[in-house]
Amino acid sequence: MSHMESNEVPHHEVLVVGGGIGGLTTAFALARKGHRVHVLERAPEFGEVGAGLQLAPNATRLLDRWGLLEHVVAAGVLPSRIILKDALTGVELTRLELGEGFRERYRAPYVVVHRSDLHRILVEACRAAGVSLETDREVERVDAVGDTAFTYCTDGVVYESSVVLGLDGLMSGLRAELVGDEPVDSGYVAYRGVVPVGSATSVDLDAVVAWIGPGCHMVQYPLRQRELVNLVAVVQTASAEGDGLSELERGFAQCCDHVRGALPHLWRDRQWLMYDRPPVGRWADGRLGLLGDAAHPMLQYLAQGACQAIEDAHVLAELADRHPGTETGARRVDWPVTLLAAQHVRAPRTARLQRAARVWGETWHASGLTRLLRNELLMTRSPDDYRHIDWIYGEALGAES
Numbered sequence: 001m002s003h004m005e006s007n008e009v010p011h012h013e014v015l016v017v018g019g020g021i022g023g024l025t026t027a028f029a030l031a032r033k034g035h036r037v038h039v040l041e042r043a044p045e046f047g048e049v050g051a052g053l054q055l056a057p058n059a060t061r062l063l064d065r066w067g068l069l070e071h072v073v074a075a076g077v078l079p080s081r082i083i084l085k086d087a088l089t090g091v092e093l094t095r096l097e098l099g100e101g102f103r104e105r106y107r108a109p110y111v112v113v114h115r116s117d118l119h120r121i122l123v124e125a126c127r128a129a130g131v132s133l134e135t136d137r138e139v140e141r142v143d144a145v146g147d148t149a150f151t152y153c154t155d156g157v158v159y160e161s162s163v164v165l166g167l168d169g170l171m172s173g174l175r176a177e178l179v180g181d182e183p184v185d186s187g188y189v190a191y192r193g194v195v196p197v198g199s200a201t202s203v204d205l206d207a208v209v210a211w212i213g214p215g216c217h218m219v220q221y222p223l224r225q226r227e228l229v230n231l232v233a234v235v236q237t238a239s240a241e242g243d244g245l246s247e248l249e250r251g252f253a254q255c256c257d258h259v260r261g262a263l264p265h266l267w268r269d270r271q272w273l274m275y276d277r278p279p280v281g282r283w284a285d286g287r288l289g290l291l292g293d294a295a296h297p298m299l300q301y302l303a304q305g306a307c308q309a310i311e312d313a314h315v316l317a318e319l320a321d322r323h324p325g326t327e328t329g330a331r332r333v334d335w336p337v338t339l340l341a342a343q344h345v346r347a348p349r350t351a352r353l354q355r356a357a358r359v360w361g362e363t364w365h366a367s368g369l370t371r372l373l374r375n376e377l378l379m380t381r382s383p384d385d386y387r388h389i390d391w392i393y394g395e396a397l398g399a400e401s
């Protein structure tokens with residue numbers, strides 16, 4: 001049974017496929033500028049996995065501009081620092097201070113938030129901005145005829161719109177209409193867990209801490225006003241599905257007590273195989289455009305996938321203002337040109353991040369001499385040296401013109 005929040009015949013100005021963080025942010029960013037937006041989500045309910053998400057200032061600056069940041073901060077935590085430790089010895093390698101100097105530099109805070117809280121805030125913001133939301137609708141394909149895009153769902157329902165935005169994630173079916181590639185398996189699998197504070201091994205409730213080791217790493221940070229602890233353990237896997245306890249025990253066997261002590265708190269019933277795709281320069285064709293993970297999926301080591309989807313949303317909404325169409329009424333945007341412009345602005349930056357995330361993962365997972373050299377280099381870095389992250393967190397985004 002589909003849950004439609006509108007009695008209208010399905011013709012929309014903007015049809016967003018996928019109600020994840022990217023889809024909802026895009027819908028909101030367009031709706032607040034007066035576009036009529038409808039979101040299709042294939043799941044029976046809108047929601048997100050019950051784990052944490054890090055939002056860097058390149059994303060929180062935009063949430064602030066949209067009036068959403070205060071809600072996200074109220075639901076989340078403002079950590080004081082990010083700390084990198086060696087997973088084998090537990091020794092601190094470097095830290096990044098996230099206090100006043102950081103916030104002044106980037107004009108926004110670093111926030112960690114429960115995904116379901118962020119998702120709820122976005123659903124509420126979309127509803128308030130007039131976005132119509134529909135679940136239980138799986139999109140199969142899109143065809144454009146003249147100035148109309150036809151979106152066909154697996155249940156036979158067809159939608160008409162001026163533009164279709166594919167925000168259907170890493171495994172995007174709509175991407176297949178533009179790019180003939182496959183997701184690339186990194187050979188790593190992530191296990192997650194969220195536990196009440198006090199039930200996990202001692203946790204720094206003021207920090208995002210990453211223990212990095214040969215072929216593995218673990219990340220811990222507080223959530224929900226420091227009531228919960230988020231755990232992510234990433235380990236090399238030989239299995240196509242992840243083989244749970246044994247690969248975790250094996251992969252983390254050499255790690256320090258703190259890291260091994262956290263393993264029992266990870267969920268065993270679900271794993272996330274770590275995929276990305278190589279950068280491509282084709283996200284748009286006519287009235288179909290890709291954004292978010294569908295356009296530029298990246299490994300999660302820089303914690304930027306959702307942040308980039310938020311940047312995408314902003315850029316598209318700004319560019320839509322700059323490319324008016326010739327038609328009157330709702331079809332006042334030249335969508336094909338707008339989509340190409342968004343791709344042009346965004347693709348170089350997201351390609352750089354896709355590549356950098358791979359390199360950063362290799363750096364985290366280094367062994368032997370490379371690990372020792374990495375540790376030496378990191379230990380000489382000053383905590384308020386932001387030179388290497390300015391390009392990510394700063395304003396040279398192609399996003400904030």
Ligand SMILES: Cc1cc2nc3c(=O)[nH]c(=O)nc-3n(C[C@H](O)[C@H](O)[C@H](O)COP(=O)(O)OP(=O)(O)OC[C@H]3O[C@@H](n4cnc5c(N)ncnc54)[C@H](O)[C@@H]3O)c2cc1C
Nearest residue numbers: 018020021022042054139168169292293303304305306307
């Ligand atoms: C372990 C891990 C940790 C991460 N940590 C961070 C972090 O700290 N910070 C950060 O910024 N990013 C992080 N990321 C990346 C981030 O989760 C993703 O980049 C982000 O969620 C992508 O959002 P999206 O909306 O583009 O795609 P998705 O979240 O994948 O949403 C796609 C939506 O489309 C729907 N859908 C799919 N196909 C169809 C269809 N045919 N019809 C209708 N609906 C469809 C799906 O059901 C889903 O709801 C992490 C990723 C992982 C795996």
